[in-house]
Amino acid sequence: MRKLNELEGVCLGVIQKNQPCTAYSLRKVLKASPSSHWRASAGAIYPLVARLETEDLIVSEDDEEDQRGRKYLKITARGKKAFKAWIKEITSPDLIADVYDPLRSRVFFLDALSNAEQQRFADDVLGALNQYKKITEEHLADRPPSDDLFEHLGALGGAINAESRVAFHKKLLAAIRRKPKT
Amino acid sequence: MRKLNELEGVCLGVIQKNQPCTAYSLRKVLKASPSSHWRASAGAIYPLVARLETEDLIVSEDDEEDQRGRKYLKITARGKKAFKAWIKEITSPDLIADVYDPLRSRVFFLDALSNAEQQRFADDVLGALNQYKKITEEHLADRPPSDDLFEHLGALGGAINAESRVAFHKKLLAAIRRKPKT
DNA sequence: CGATGCATGTAAGCTGTTACATGATTGC
DNA sequence: GCAATCATGTAACAGCTTACATGCATCG
Numbered sequence: 001m002r003k004l005n006e007l008e009g010v011c012l013g014v015i016q017k018n019q020p021c022t023a024y025s026l027r028k029v030l031k032a033s034p035s036s037h038w039r040a041s042a043g044a045i046y047p048l049v050a051r052l053e054t055e056d057l058i059v060s061e062d063d064e065e066d067q068r069g070r071k072y073l074k075i076t077a078r079g080k081k082a083f084k085a086w087i088k089e090i091t092s093p094d095l096i097a098d099v100y101d102p103l104r105s106r107v108f109f110l111d112a113l114s115n116a117e118q119q120r121f122a123d124d125v126l127g128a129l130n131q132y133k134k135i136t137e138e139h140l141a142d143r144p145p146s147d148d149l150f151e152h153l154g155a156l157g158g159a160i161n162a163e164s165r166v167a168f169h170k171k172l173l174a175a176i177r178r179k180p181k182t
Numbered sequence: 183m184r185k186l187n188e189l190e191g192v193c194l195g196v197i198q199k200n201q202p203c204t205a206y207s208l209r210k211v212l213k214a215s216p217s218s219h220w221r222a223s224a225g226a227i228y229p230l231v232a233r234l235e236t237e238d239l240i241v242s243e244d245d246e247e248d249q250r251g252r253k254y255l256k257i258t259a260r261g262k263k264a265f266k267a268w269i270k271e272i273t274s275p276d277l278i279a280d281v282y283d284p285l286r287s288r289v290f291f292l293d294a295l296s297n298a299e300q301q302r303f304a305d306d307v308l309g310a311l312n313q314y315k316k317i318t319e320e321h322l323a324d325r326p327p328s329d330d331l332f333e334h335l336g337a338l339g340g341a342i343n344a345e346s347r348v349a350f351h352k353k354l355l356a357a358i359r360r361k362p363k364t
Numbered sequence: 365c366g367a368t369g370c371a372t373g374t375a376a377g378c379t380g381t382t383a384c385a386t387g388a389t390t391g392c
Numbered sequence: 393g394c395a396a397t398c399a400t401g402t403a404a405c406a407g408c409t410t411a412c413a414t415g416c417a418t419c420g
Contacts, residue, residue, distance in 0.1 A: 005379080006284060006287065007379085007380085009287070009288075010287055013290065013291035013294070016291070016294060017291065022398090022399070022400090023399080023400075023401095024398065024399050024400075025398095025399095034279060035279055035280070035281055035282065036275075036276050036277075036279040036280045037279075037280050037281065037282045039380085039381080041380075041381060041382075042399095042400080042401070042402090043379095043380070043381060043382075043383090043401090043402080043403090044379075044380055044381075046400070046401055046402085047379080047380090047401095047402095048379090048380095067387090067388060067389085068387080068388050068389075068398070068399055068400085069387090069388090069399075069400070070398090070399070070400090071399090071400080080294070083291075083294060084294060084295065084299075086288075087288045087291060087292070087294065087295065087303065088299075088303065090284060090285060090288055090303070090306075090307060091306045091307070091310060093218075093310060093313070093314070094218050095218075095284050095285075096284075096285065096307070096310045096311060096314050097216060097217055097218040097219075097314055097317075098217070098218045098219050098282075098284055099217055099219065099281075099282065099283050099284075099343065099347075100217065100219045100280075100281065100282045101281050101339070101343065102188060102272060102277050102278075102280055102281075103272060103277075103278065104336060104339040104340065104343070105188065105191070105192055106191075106268075106269045106272055107332060107335055107336040107339055108195065108332055108333060108336035109195035109198070109199070109265075109269060109332065110269070110332045110335075111330075111331070111332050112195070112198060112262070112265060112266060112269065113266065113269065117266075117270075121269065121270065121272070124272075124273045125272060125273070125278070128273060128275060128278045129278060131275070132275070132278050132279055135279075145357075148293075149293070149357065149361065150289060150290055150291065150292045150293050151290060153289055153292075153353075153354055153357055154286060154289040154290035156350070156353070157283070157286040157289055157350045157354075158286065160346055160349065160350045161281065161283065161286070161343075161346060161347075161350070163346070164342055164343060164345070164346035165281075165343075167342065168338070168339045168342045168343070171335075171338070172335055172339075175327075175331065175335060179331065187406095187407085189407090189408090204370090204371070204372090205371080205372075205373095206370065206371050206372075207370095207371095209371095221408085221409080223408070223409060223410075224371095224372080224373070224374090225373090225374080225375090225407095225408065225409060225410075225411090226407075226408055226409075228372070228373055228374085229373090229374090229407085229408090230407090232373095249415090249416060249417085250370070250371055250372085250415080250416055250417075251371075251372065251415090251416090252370090252371070252372090253371090253372080
C-alpha cells in the first residue's frame with residue numbers, strides 16, 4: 001500500500017471524521033482552518049478524491065433523486081489502515097523537522113533592509129501576528145474538550161504556536177530597536 | 183517584475199549573503215538548515231537558478247581555468263529590488279497564516295488510534311521533538327548575535343518554535359493519560 | 365586506486381495552482 | 393429574478409521529486 005502524502009492524509013482524516021461527506025464539504029473544512037496552508041483548490045481535491053477511490057481507500061455513493069448529483073464519500077477498511085500508517089509514520093525525524101514559517105524564513109535576510117524598513121517590517125508583522133493569534137484563540141474557544149478532545153487539542157496547538165510566534169517577533173522588534181543604527 | 187515564490191526568495195537571500203557562490207553551495211546552505219522543509223534537490227535548484235538568471239535577478243560568471251566548470255552567482259540590482267519586495271510582501275494575512283506542522287495535522291485525527299496507540303504516538307513524538315529541540319539549540323549556539331544578528335535571530339526563532347512544540351506535546355501526552363480509556 | 369564529495373545538469377512523472385465551465389438551490 | 397453559494401469537474405501550466413548522467417578533486 002502506497003504512502004500517503006500530507007494532503008491525502010489530512011483529507012482521509014476529515015472524511016473519516018465527517019463521513020458520509022462530499023468532496024465539497026471536505027474543501028470547506030480545510031478552508032476553515034486558521035492555517036492558510038491548506039488551500040483546498042478544486043483542482044487539488046477532485047483528482048485526489050478520484051485517486052483515493054481508485055485505490056479503494058474510500059468509496060463514493062451517488063445519491064439518486066438528488067438533482068445536484070452529490071457524491072457521498074466514506075472511508076474503507078483499507079483506507080483506515082493506510083490512514084493509521086500515515087499518522088504513525090510521523091516518528092521519522094524528517095517529518096518532525098518539516099516545519100515551515102514564511103516569516104521566519106525572511107528574518108534571516110533582514111539585513112537587506114535599511115534600519116527604518118526593518119522596524120517597519122517587525123512592526124507590521126507583530127500587528128498581523130496578534131490578529132492571527134486572536135483568530136486561533138477564537139477557533140480554540142469554539143472547540144471545547146468536551147466536544148471532541150483531539151479537535152480541541154489540535155486547535156490548542158495552533159494557538160500555542162501563534163503565541164510563540166508573537167513572543168519571538170516581540171524579541172525581534174526589541175533587538176532591532178536596540179541595534180546601533182547604520 | 184514577477185512575484186517570487188518562497189524557494190526563489192530564500193535562494194536569492196542566500197546568494198545575496200554569500201555571493202559570489204555556486205549553485206552547489208547554495209544547496210548545501212539550504213540542506214544545513216534544521217528544518218527539513220528545504221530539500222534543495224538538484225532538480226529544484228538548477229532550473230530555479232536558470233530562471234533567476236534569464237530574468238536578470240542574478241548573473242553567473244564562469245571561472246575559466248577551473249576544470250570543474252564552477253559557475254559563480256551574484257545578485258543584480260534588479261534582483262535586490264525583487265528580493266526586498268519578497269520580504270515585504272509578508273504583511274499579507276495569507277502569508278502570516280501559512281504555517282505548517284505535520285505533527286499538529288495528525289493530532290486532530292488521533293481518535294482514529296486506540297488509547298495505547300495514542301500514548302505510543304505522543305511518547306515517540308515527544309522523544310523525537312526533544313532531540314530536534316536540542317539540534318535547534320546547537321544551531322543557535324553556533325550563531326552568536328555578534329557574528330550576524332539576523333542569522334542569530336532566525337535561529338532563535340527556530341529554537342523558540344521547537345520549544346513551544348515540545349510544550350504542546352507534553353500537554354498532549356498529559357491529556358491522553360488523563361483521558362478515560364475506551 | 366577507489367570511495368566520497370564537489371559540481372553541473374537533465375528527463376519523466378506527479379501534484380498542485382489558476383482559471384474556466386456547468387448546472388442546481390437558497391435567500392433576499 | 394438575481395446573486396451567492398452549493399456541487400462537480402477539467403485544462404493548461406508551473407514547480408518539485410526522484411533518478412539518472414557526467415566528470416573533477418581529494419583523502420586515505
